[in-house]
């Protein structure tokens with residue numbers, strides 16, 4: 001620790017100016033090339049084709065399927081609707097096993113369909129479903145597993161596939177965080193019966209709002225196509241229950257334009273993650289969640305485990321310190337879905353999820369965060385740990 005820094009810093013929490021003049025957000029959107037986007041938007045407006053699987057949506061689906069090396073890719077209006085559509089089209093009903101350590105949309109999408117999410121704990125090392133606990137939670141009412149590739153790190157796909165096969169269950173993946181990641185060299189998007197991506201503004205690849213369902217199952221793809229378009233099989237022939245799950249042309253234009261520069265965005269995220277790794281290597285009690293070696297990863301989430309016994313500050317106290325400096329860290333996914341409504345009244349203890357919910361902090365990354373900003377965040381953290389006694393008094 002540089003003693004000059006110690007004497008210089010006046011924490012914003014103690015009346016100093018925030019370290020960052022403008023807030024650094026977790027999930028600040030990566031914005032695509034605006035000129036190319038405007039040209040695309042102009043063309044869509046001129047041809048007066050704005051919705052209902054227009055040329056941009058079809059092109060985006062084609063390009064995404066190519067990139068993910070998957071047979072079918074269906075662009076949807078958002079990830080949550082995509083999850084509900086996939087659950088419906090896969091024939092899920094009754095109980096579906098999900099992690100509680102995820103964004104609440106994973107569970108809500110099932111509940112909205114009249115299904116019961118059965119929350120199962122995760123592996124503390126990976127933050128993903130623990131296969132042994134999944135198997136133990138199966139009952140005669142279980143019809144499927146909706147696993148999550150949390151933070152874009154692959155769920156245990158081999159073990160889950162074996163469990164699904166053994167028990168005759170459907171297997172879906174919430175891949176909201178996982179676009180661009182691989183498992184065993186295979187792009188996520190190819191596992192289970194179907195996978196569902198989110199292209200929300202906060203994702204490294206975004207269409208403002210949007211998502212996609214991918215599958216290698218031709219029949220399931222056909223059911224999904226019907227279900228996402230009100231069940232229409234022809235001009236006035238409705239053959240199944242459906243809703244409106246379609247992506248619009250303007251969102252697809254954002255996606256097509258963003259896709260052209262996606263490798264640069266991936267490079268920025270990877271470089272930022274390396275910069276954070278250097279910072280956290282020197283900070284005892286703060287462990288950066290790593291991405292698997294030898295696999296592609298999007299590094300969209302910078303996730304740190306806070307061991308308060310070592311740091312002297314709890315995760316929440318550190319969050320207060322950093323947010324005062326305009327580093328707008330998030331407590332994703334506190335307190336765990338099982339302790340949110342409408343699930344809390346039936347909640348049973350999930351010790352790993354509950355511990356992670358008290359210890360996990362997400363930090364900003366993406367194209368709005370420079371290596372210099374990460375270095376400064378490191379300085380603030382060093383300083384905060386050195387002066388934990390003082391900060392504990394003011395950070396509730």
Ligand code: T4K
Nearest residue numbers: 025026027028029078079080103105106176198200201202
């Ligand atoms: N499954 C999983 C595992 C998910 O994580 C998600 C979504 C879904 C399913 C559902 O997919 P979608 O239906 O959303 O496609 C955000 C996102 O809204 C949500 O998409 C995402 N996961 C979740 C992890 O994060 P919040 O409640 O944190 O949103 P909000 O408004 O607080 O924004 C997050 C940060 O991003 C803020 O710090 C501000 C910044 N931001 C946000 C937006 C929208 C910007 O700077 N500009 C923006 O335009 O949920």
